[in-house]
Amino acid sequence: MKGSQVAIQNVxxxxxxxxxxxxxxxxxKKGEFYSLLGPSGCGKTTxxxxxxxxxxxxxxxxxxxxxxxxxxxxxxxxxxTVFQTYALFPHLTVFENVAFPLRLRKLPGAEVSAKVxxxxxxxxxxxxxxxxxxxxSGGQKQRVAIARALINEPSVLLLDEPLSALDAKLRQHMLIxxxxxxxxxxxxxxxxxxxxxxxxxxxxxxxxxxxGEVVQVGTPFEIYESPAHPFVAHxxxxxxxxxxxxxxxxRDKHVRVDFPDIGTLIVYEDKPLKAGDKVKVTVRPEKIRIxxxxxxSLAENxxxxxxxxxxxxxxxxxxxxxxxxxxxxxxxVFRQHVKFYMDxxxxxxxxxxxxxxxxxxxxxxxVGE
Amino acid sequence: MRKNYGPLYAAPMAAWMILFxxxxxxxxxxxxxxxxxxxxxxxxxxTLSAYRALNNPTFFKVAFNTIWVAFAATILMVALAMPASxxxxxxxxxxxxxxxxxxPFLTNSMxxxxxxxxxxxxxxxxLNSFLLWAGVIDHPxxxxxxxxxxxxxxxxxxxxxxxxxxxxxxxxxxxxxxxxARDLGASKLTxxxxxxxxxxxxxxxxxxxxxxxxxxxxxxxxxxxxxNDSYMLSNFIRHEFNIARNWPLVSSMSVILTIMxxxxxxxxxxxxRSPVExxxxxxxxxxxxxxxxxxxxxxxxxV
Ligand SMILES: Nc1ncnc2c1ncn2[C@@H]1O[C@H](COP(=O)(O)OP(=O)(O)OP(=O)(O)O)[C@@H](O)[C@H]1O
Ligand SMILES: [Mg+2]
Numbered sequence: 123m124k125g126s127q128v129a130i131q132n133v134x135x136x137x138x139x140x141x142x143x144x145x146x147x148x149x150x151k152k153g154e155f156y157s158l159l160g161p162s163g164c165g166k167t168t169x170x171x172x173x174x175x176x177x178x179x180x181x182x183x184x185x186x187x188x189x190x191x192x193x194x195x196x197x198x199x200x201x202x203t204v205f206q207t208y209a210l211f212p213h214l215t216v217f218e219n220v221a222f223p224l225r226l227r228k229l230p231g232a233e234v235s236a237k238v239x240x241x242x243x244x245x246x247x248x249x250x251x252x253x254x255x256x257x258x259s260g261g262q263k264q265r266v267a268i269a270r271a272l273i274n275e276p277s278v279l280l281l282d283e284p285l286s287a288l289d290a291k292l293r294q295h296m297l298i299x300x301x302x303x304x305x306x307x308x309x310x311x312x313x314x315x316x317x318x319x320x321x322x323x324x325x326x327x328x329x330x331x332x333x334g335e336v337v338q339v340g341t342p343f344e345i346y347e348s349p350a351h352p353f354v355a356h357x358x359x360x361x362x363x364x365x366x367x368x369x370x371x372x373r374d375k376h377v378r379v380d381f382p383d384i385g386t387l388i389v390y391e392d393k394p395l396k397a398g399d400k401v402k403v404t405v406r407p408e409k410i411r412i413x414x415x416x417x418x419s420l421a422e423n424x425x426x427x428x429x430x431x432x433x434x435x436x437x438x439x440x441x442x443x444x445x446x447x448x449x450x451x452x453x454x455v456f457r458q459h460v461k462f463y464m465d466x467x468x469x470x471x472x473x474x475x476x477x478x479x480x481x482x483x484x485x486x487x488x489v490g491e
Numbered sequence: 492m493r494k495n496y497g498p499l500y501a502a503p504m505a506a507w508m509i510l511f512x513x514x515x516x517x518x519x520x521x522x523x524x525x526x527x528x529x530x531x532x533x534x535x536x537x538t539l540s541a542y543r544a545l546n547n548p549t550f551f552k553v554a555f556n557t558i559w560v561a562f563a564a565t566i567l568m569v570a571l572a573m574p575a576s577x578x579x580x581x582x583x584x585x586x587x588x589x590x591x592x593x594x595p596f597l598t599n600s601m602x603x604x605x606x607x608x609x610x611x612x613x614x615x616x617x618l619n620s621f622l623l624w625a626g627v628i629d630h631p632x633x634x635x636x637x638x639x640x641x642x643x644x645x646x647x648x649x650x651x652x653x654x655x656x657x658x659x660x661x662x663x664x665x666x667x668x669x670x671x672a673r674d675l676g677a678s679k680l681t682x683x684x685x686x687x688x689x690x691x692x693x694x695x696x697x698x699x700x701x702x703x704x705x706x707x708x709x710x711x712x713x714x715x716x717x718x719n720d721s722y723m724l725s726n727f728i729r730h731e732f733n734i735a736r737n738w739p740l741v742s743s744m745s746v747i748l749t750i751m752x753x754x755x756x757x758x759x760x761x762x763x764r765s766p767v768e769x770x771x772x773x774x775x776x777x778x779x780x781x782x783x784x785x786x787x788x789x790x791x792x793x794v
Contacts, residue, residue, distance in 0.1 A: 176670055196673045209671035213689040223675040274676060 125153035125310035126186045126200065126277035128173065133182035135168050135334075142168045144334040146182070150312065150327075155304050157313045157321040160331030161357065166314040169331075170280050173312065175199050186278065202271040203280040207287070208263045210255040216242070216266050217251035223274040241269040244303065261292045268303065278310045285320065297324055318358045322346060330354050348392055352487045355404040362407060362453050368399040376481060379403060383450035387425045388481035393489065402488035407454040409483040412443055414469055416476050426478040429453065434471055443469065445477055453477060516749065523742035531736040541739035545747065550727070557723040560638060560713070561706040564645040568702045569695065571646070572653035576694075579654075580661040589658070596651045604715050607644045611635045611716075636718035644716050645706045652701035660694025661687075696763040700756060707752060724748055 128150040135143040142165045150156045158166045171177045173184055175196030183190045191199055210219050217238055218225075224234045242248050245265035255263055264284060271279060281300075285293040301324045304311050315321050321328050322342040329339045330353070337351045349355035352363070366381035375391045379401060389403050411417075420426060432452065433444035443455040455477055469475060523541050525533040579588040595603070610617045611634035619631040634640055664687065672682035688695075710725040717723070724744065732741045 174674060176673075196670075197676045197678060201674075203671070203674045205667060205671060207665075207667060209665070209667045211668060211671075211686055211690075213692075222672070222677075226676045226681065270675065 127152045129185040131183045133179045136180045153308050155311045155326045157325040157328045159321040159328050164331045165334040174203050200276050201278045202276040204267050204271045204284045206283045208267040216253050220270045241273045245269045281313045355487045361404045364403045368395050389484040390482050400490040401486045404487050405484045408456040410455045410477050410479045412455045412477050423481045424478045431473045519742045519745050523746050527739050541743035553722050553727045563642045564706040565703045567646040568653040572657050576657035576661050579658050592651050638721040641713050641717040641721050644712050649702050649705045653698040656697035657694045660691045
């Protein structure tokens, strides 16, 4: 199988007065595992349905390997979909569900059997062919839906929140399997999800969407580590926001920012800034270190603050601290339990603590007036 | 353990059915083997003469005509109801359309039959007047008093019996299945035939059973709309009962009629089992020796 390159060009979609997609452009490479990530109602499904051919865009083009497919009917596109609710045909056995596209093409019986068996093997369901969908577990249904969508050897596979109906453990497992299948057959996957963990763990690239717009496209690392937009920083993982004013720009891509509630801190300059710019800065909670004692020696590129623990949430592998600094600002700090928890010097409620982080871990996500 | 009162809940219904269906049917069954009395009623003497009397061309003709009318009306009703129910189920104004279907249904059926007579009347009937005015015909056509008129009016009368069950099942149908079929390469027609139809089978079965049995037992429409050659079994039975006063003959016809409809319904239901039911039966057949008793006890308690 060969993947297709997919280009979404200035696609808009209106439902009456409501604009579901606003000027969306994406370039998806051959064989990429590409995720569309965004909150509920941001237009992910709409975009997927436009690629599949169930909706026409109000404006714009969808190119598969350079050919505009908008005028082509859904049943003629080399694109197949794994639906959120599986959409298995309840009156057909697993075998016949997977065989359905081949039956439409009137392939000879022996060829159908061989191919269906091959694909049931691929999704690890070689023995369930005779069952009806109603007799399968959620995870098994999902696998059948994947096999059925792949058997026509599409050049693009669309997956609309395919794992959302599964429990957390199974979701993790199926995600790994999807990734293996992708590596194995090498076609382009476009994967819709509102779960950032899913998107970050398997995708080659992620497009983060909000209210019908694409706000950032990047590798999972880029999306997480250097969010280019406050929405992205907020949506992906938990984070701390600080608002302040740039007071000094250094030559080494760092700036000094004055935060009224906290004081001055050094921040990485990931977009061009000048003194006087009002900025919003984000620091990920897991990048901040916390301790009861003032660190004996601290590298020069560290920001250090002192505060008091407001709140403390123990959650097994980590603890979350909410640290109040100068009465006005609150920082979230996550600490992994690398040692046995009881061995660590326990920080508890109302303790005076020190927090510090590397100045490369503070990002500017928004520049105002 | 909690007791299962299920059978108790059905007791009023069972009493009703025994009183008004089982006992009368048993009486009819026994009368059919008795000897005809001169002025109605029976003499308690066993004979097969009533069944022998059925072996005559008039009875066969009437029986055949009855089956034909019921069959044709059923086909007509399901053919009309299918697209209509589909449209209703997909519409934003479902309740409005349901109301449109139900209101005429609540109107007295005699009034509706007379209204149809007004439409089909040969002298200045609505249809003839229109066709003459439009220049399609130059002599009025005799629409009334034949079997086709009976079929049309029967189909009109019982159409809601086809629409309501079809609407209910189509409304429950998951339309994303049609999109899935399209996605996998099926044309719109193929998706409808191979995915929609098999999945609304239950509704089609109910629609066919309701309309067929209603049309089959119909009395008023063939007597008012039909002619001499559109006699149906109900007309025949009434005639033999009221005029000829041959109670055993009437009973034997009723017995044959009941047996015929029961067999037809059973065959139809057998052919129309859903794949889930078939699979369950197969599995139970396989599990019979070990699993069946435990299963029966388990489900009995839960229901
Ligand atoms: N057929 C339609 N008619 C009118 N509005 C629609 C239609 N389809 C979608 N919308 C609207 O478009 C917006 C985007 O919908 P879409 O289904 O693409 O969201 P989504 O990102 O997939 O959300 P979710 O994560 O909840 O599935 C929503 O506000 C929705 O109400
Ligand atoms: Mg969606």
